[in-house]
Every structure is written in C-alpha cells, then in structure tokens.
Amino acid sequence: MKKTFLSVAAMMLTVSVVFMGCSSRPSSGTSTTESPAAATTKPTTTTAASTPDAKPSGDKIKLTVYSTISELPNQEMMKGIAADFTKENPNVAVEFQFPGAEYENILKVKMAANDLPDVFDTHGWAIIRYGKYLADLRNEPWAKDMTDTIKPVVTDKDGKVEALVMSEAKDGISYNAEILEKYSITPPKTFDELMAAAEKIKSSSNGAVTPFFMSGVDNGMIGGFSDLYATSMFISPATNDAKTLLDGTFDWNKWTPLAQKLQDMSKKGYINKDVLTAKYSDMPQLFAQGKVAFVFGAPSFADEVYKYNKAAKIGIAPLTSMVAGDSQSFSGGERYTMGAWKDGKHLAESKKLIAFFAKADNMSKIANATKLPAGLKNIESKHEFSEYYKQFENIRVFPYFDRVYLPNGMWDVMCKTGVALLAGTVSPQQFSDKMKSEYLRLRNQ
Structure with missing residues (x-):
C-alpha cells in the first residue's frame, strides 16, 4: 500500500x-x-x-x-x-x-x-x-x-x-549438538535426511524433544522457512526457475509442494505444538533445556541460550538440498x-x-x-x-530469495500465509494461489 x-x-x-x-x-x-x-x-x-x-x-x-x-x-x-x-x-x-x-x-x-x-x-x-x-x-x-x-x-x-x-x-540450520550426539545423528545434507532425523528425534525422545521450533507470533520464522527452501527448490539446482521468476512467467503451482512439506512437518509433530502462540523469545530457553533440536537460520540467539545453559553446544550447517543431485547452500x-x-x-x-x-x-x-x-x-x-x-x-551463498525474485511486499505474504497454512485455514494449493495473485499484483504496481 x-x-x-x-x-x-x-x-x-x-x-x-x-x-x-x-x-x-x-x-x-x-x-x-x-x-x-x-x-x-x-x-x-x-x-x-x-x-x-x-x-x-x-x-x-x-x-x-x-x-x-x-x-x-x-x-x-x-x-x-x-x-x-x-x-x-x-x-x-x-x-x-x-x-x-x-x-x-x-x-x-x-x-x-x-x-x-x-x-x-x-x-x-x-x-x-x-x-x-x-x-x-x-x-x-x-x-x-x-x-x-x-x-x-x-x-x-x-x-x-x-x-x-x-x-x-x-543462514542455514542451527542445531543442538548434544541432541544430535545423543541420537547418533549426523547433520543432514538433504531434506529427506533432515526429515528422517526429525522422526528419529521425535520417536526416540517420546516427544520430549521438538525437532523444529517456529513462532506464529514472530512469524518471520515461518516465512523464513519458505524463503530459505524456495532457494533450495527453485534457484540452487542446475535446472532452475530463476529466469521465470524474474520475467514474471513462473508457474506458481510449483510452490504447492513446498507448502505441502511445511504442512507435513506440522502434521507429523515435527514442529512445536504451540506454534501459533509461541514467541521467538521462548525458543532460547527451550533450546538450552534440550527441548529443541533445529532452528532454521543463523545462531544469532546463542548468547540468550548461554544465559540458561552456559555449557550448551550449538552447531551450524548449510541448508539441506531439496532437489535430487543438488548440493547444500546458504542464504544470505x-x-x-x-x-x-x-x-x-x-x-x-x-x-x-x-x-x-x-x-x-x-x-x-x-x-x-x-x-x-x-x-x-x-x-x-x-x-x-x-x-x-x-x-x-x-x-x-545465494541472496535471500525474496530480495531478488519477489516484488516488495511478498515477504509479508509468505509470513502470514505460512501461519494460515499451519493454522489449517488455507491449503498448500491455496498458499500457491495467494503467492501468485500477490506476486502479480505487487509486480505491476
């Protein structure tokens, strides 16, 4: 506006x-x-x-x-x-x-x-x-x-x-090194490996450890997931959609699988159950207590974790690849x-x-x-x-997806629609439809 x-x-x-x-x-x-x-x-x-x-x-x-x-x-x-x-x-x-x-x-x-x-x-x-x-x-x-x-x-x-x-x-993935060591998990390199690690952590801990923390209040954490993995899906592979995203001909139906993966993570119990009401500020203490395994993004929260647990071990890894044959990357x-x-x-x-x-x-x-x-x-x-x-x-290292490939204002769309997806008020396909309509509207302003 x-x-x-x-x-x-x-x-x-x-x-x-x-x-x-x-x-x-x-x-x-x-x-x-x-x-x-x-x-x-x-x-x-x-x-x-x-x-x-x-x-x-x-x-x-x-x-x-x-x-x-x-x-x-x-x-x-x-x-x-x-x-x-x-x-x-x-x-x-x-x-x-x-x-x-x-x-x-x-x-x-x-x-x-x-x-x-x-x-x-x-x-x-x-x-x-x-x-x-x-x-x-x-x-x-x-x-x-x-x-x-x-x-x-x-x-x-x-x-x-x-x-x-x-x-x-x-920005890639920050992780609780003690949790990965406890469950003999090597930092994942592919998205499938990441989901396998999440399942192992959830089942082995009997639900005491949440694989991924996100916040619907500070919804940049949810929008950030989409932004990071949009690069992994659409930009970093050898065959990619960079050109069509720039010239306005991108097929937004391709966004649906990305939205589906986020929804699946929630339905499988890999994301904190209170995601819609949780705050970003809740995460450091939970991380320090060994109740959170992965956080998407850089470990800028580290000093807050140390306030609760000086001995906490935080690791960082590149973002996992999403497309077969592709390699890891950072966004930034x-x-x-x-x-x-x-x-x-x-x-x-x-x-x-x-x-x-x-x-x-x-x-x-x-x-x-x-x-x-x-x-x-x-x-x-x-x-x-x-x-x-x-x-x-x-x-x-790829530039943040929204800064290069989306018109100004789309970050807000990713954040809010991502929250709606986890709340169950929109479907993955509706997420894609919303991205398309707002992309076209904002691009033509």
Whole structure:
C-alpha cells in the first residue's frame, strides 16, 4: 500500500518499541530484516566525541551513521570503534542512530526527501533499493579484499561497489549438538535426511524433544522457512526457475509442494505444538533445556541460550538440498554494512570512516561480536562458530530469495500465509494461489 510522505513522517514521530513483524526479516534469517526475530530497540542516538585531550583543527564535522544493529553490546562495540576513529581525527565526531524496527520506514522517508545519513546500513538492499543514493567505493583500499561470496552481492553490473560488508549473513540450520550426539545423528545434507532425523528425534525422545521450533507470533520464522527452501527448490539446482521468476512467467503451482512439506512437518509433530502462540523469545530457553533440536537460520540467539545453559553446544550447517543431485547452500549476503551517501556534504570523511572500520583489527572485533563471518578476506575471528564458517567457506551463498525474485511486499505474504497454512485455514494449493495473485499484483504496481 502506498503511503504519503506525511503519513510516514507522522509515524516516525511516534516511534515506539515493537516486536519485529513479518515486514522485517529476523536476524536469525528466518528471520531479517527484511532480515532472519531479533530483539528490537528504541531508536537511540550516540556520539563518539573526541577525547578531552584532543586538539581539533579546522571546523568540527559531524558524521551521522544509521545502523540496523539491535543488540546493545554490539552497538557499544561499534561506538567504541568510532571513538577510536575520532581520536585519530579529532575534528570529526561520529553520531550513531539505531532506529530498531523503524529503520526501513525512516530510510524510505529520507530517500524520498533525498536527505540520507552520511553513512548507513544497506541491510540487504545495497544495489536494488539504495544503489542510486550510494557513492562508488570500488577504489577504496579494502574493496579488493571482498570475499568471493560477498563481492557480487554489493557490486552492480557496472562494477560499482555499493558498501563495505562488515558482517556476511550465512543462514542455514542451527542445531543442538548434544541432541544430535545423543541420537547418533549426523547433520543432514538433504531434506529427506533432515526429515528422517526429525522422526528419529521425535520417536526416540517420546516427544520430549521438538525437532523444529517456529513462532506464529514472530512469524518471520515461518516465512523464513519458505524463503530459505524456495532457494533450495527453485534457484540452487542446475535446472532452475530463476529466469521465470524474474520475467514474471513462473508457474506458481510449483510452490504447492513446498507448502505441502511445511504442512507435513506440522502434521507429523515435527514442529512445536504451540506454534501459533509461541514467541521467538521462548525458543532460547527451550533450546538450552534440550527441548529443541533445529532452528532454521543463523545462531544469532546463542548468547540468550548461554544465559540458561552456559555449557550448551550449538552447531551450524548449510541448508539441506531439496532437489535430487543438488548440493547444500546458504542464504544470505549483506548483514551489517556501511555505505556512503553520494550527495553527503562530508563524503571524503565518510569514506575515511568506512575505511577505518575496514581495518583488519576492527573487522575482527565486529566478527567476534556479531559471530558472523566478515565480508573481507583474511579477517581473524575467534568465537564458537569460527570453525564452522571455516569448514563451510566454500559452500555456495545465494541472496535471500525474496530480495531478488519477489516484488516488495511478498515477504509479508509468505509470513502470514505460512501461519494460515499451519493454522489449517488455507491449503498448500491455496498458499500457491495467494503467492501468485500477490506476486502479480505487487509486480505491476
């Protein structure tokens, strides 16, 4: 639905804390923002000012930085790096804004007014949504070091580099390693193996362990399942539907088997029985107690699990293949980035700030704090998932399905219709019909 500038601006004035709904992809990937159900925060502002002993020269410059980072410790980490930058550049102050769930709405208003922050997070939309507002960073010293998996995600067809990717999203399956060890299950590589593992866990535990946790309240977890496995079904196989999805001729009857698999998982008792009322925030404690085996998406919930069980063992694996003959993959791309507004008054300083964050030691800090792989090569990180990312560094990474192949607004459709499917109010075929009608409607807007 199109909104007037005034109505959106009015909404900005009443920003409040809300749970991330299906308009945002949760940071778990099944989640976000338009990413994987991360906790949201009140919009916060903070300035990394120069130290008392610093002696500024020339006019004082303030750079405004907008970020989608929601976890308070990680916000503090970013502010710390900015403070170090100001120590080296005492005439430049850095002001961070963390708008939380209102990030996209605020940025859309700013795009309409052509009044963007000096530096901002592109959160998965560097080329498609923000490209025309961003400065070209291809000649920056760090650009040559972009990872092979992230370079095509933020480089347009003309070779323009849109943003520094500080953290690269790689969403597959997070699992409870102790449960898999207990039931002698190797992390599955195919969807059939995953379903066999779910059946073994359910039957061997007499129902005490739920194979998969999903939330109908934070319904990005349900929409995320469809988004992840749409890539596995329609994009990653050698013979795929990428072209027809892009040109509008895709046969939406092909969606029905995917919807059927989700419904079957529920009917077989593989998904938590309270799926329609469960919240994302319920999951970490259940995971810590050994009552949940698999969570689709990245292990962004790990620290919450450790609050309940410091000895918990969490593993990660690529998404299983769905089509015979295909191999595993990750969904992802940009998670946390820094792009520079091309029309900003302080573009040179903005590029300098981004280059500072791109330093190896700073990129290591970010990787260790976010527990995600860096978007630059040869960045050292030491956290519980580092070895997993190293093990799977050559696994293919595809952009989130909805960001490339669906018109804006379809994420909401997948979330809500997925919930209706599990509630029994729509059938798999009706799910497909809904996807088709909304795809055509939104595509022609």
